[in-house]
Amino acid sequence: MIAGSLFHFTNDLQTLQIILESQRLRASYNIEDIRGFYPDEQFLAIPMVCFCDIPLKNVSDNHTEIYGGFGLGFKKVWGIKNGINPIMYRTDNSLIAPYIETLTEETTSIFHEIEKLNEMQESGYLPEAENIYFSLQKIKTSQRNLIGFIKKYEVSAAKKANYYLEREWRWVPSSTSNKFSPSNSKKTRDEINKKYHLDPDFLNFTVDDLRYIIVEKNSDIVKAIRLIGSFSISEVEKGRLIQKIIDIESINQDM
Incomplete structure (x- = not known):
């Protein structure tokens, strides 16, 4: 089933607040496995914003456990307009x-x-x-920019996830500055973002571009409403944002 939205998830309500209040998504370095692409390099760090193209009812199927229980669902037409594109998955024996x-x-x-x-x-x-x-x-x-839209087909036994099922889409800024990386560890990724990402690219959106604001628990809805109430936007916009809030607990109950 093809979804009507592109979802972007994060780990906590505070980060969701920053994204909503600024109405923009920050590109950050993700490290890709490029073994086979270059004779002497194994990993490439590429600034990007990632999304998944999965139905709302499936967002809790391991996805939120890996990427966080807070997120935003954007209209797909907004994503296409802004150059967000489905990625290509490659197998070990792919040409x-x-x-x-x-x-x-x-x-x-x-x-x-x-x-x-x-x-x-x-x-x-x-x-x-x-x-x-x-x-x-x-x-x-x-x-090197094209490589930002290619990902290895992997099944993670540890996380009980098949990354192909995410149907990932990406926004890779045209001004991107890629860096070869010594490893793909979280520590290395954090170091690269701290060292090189002093002037990051941002992907802007409006209230109209949003379909859903996703929080982890039903009790988080009140917290989200309070946060939105503190935003420096019109009361009409605050009301429209609040109407978009939905929690994963309720989604699971309807499955």
Whole structure:
């Protein structure tokens, strides 16, 4: 079943408050497994905002246990308008990896040939070589940005989750600055976000773009209403936000 909303989850009500009050989502670095894409690299940190394309009744099926019990459901038309796109899942034996690795190797090889040619020129860069060099730089950047929409197909026994079932969508800023990473641990991810993400990209939304405000428990609804009441927005907008609140406990009762 295809959902009518794109859901974004977080761990606590305080973070949900920040997102709602600012009406924007902050892109943060996520570390992707790129083994097979590059000969000497294993992980790539890419700024992004992640969503899942699953029906509302299924959001509590392991998903909230992994990503948090607080979230927002956005209209899918808003996501498409803002360049949010479904990702591609790759298996271990997929041809996607060797295709990208070939592109990487060939691009690097041409870079080296241009450098050799220019070393032979007393006057520096040949105009033709310089144009090719900048074209290759664009290809390299586009390739690494494209990797932000590719994820390994995995089944996590520890978390009892099949990540393919999330039907993940992503927003990867066009101005993204990717970083090769030594590992994909949470510690490394936190360090990269702290070091490099001083000027993050934001994805803006309005009250009209929201379909649901999801809280974990029925008792959290009152807390959410109080938080919304403190926002510096009109009373009409506050009322419209409050009408969108729904809790996971109630969702589970109706399943």
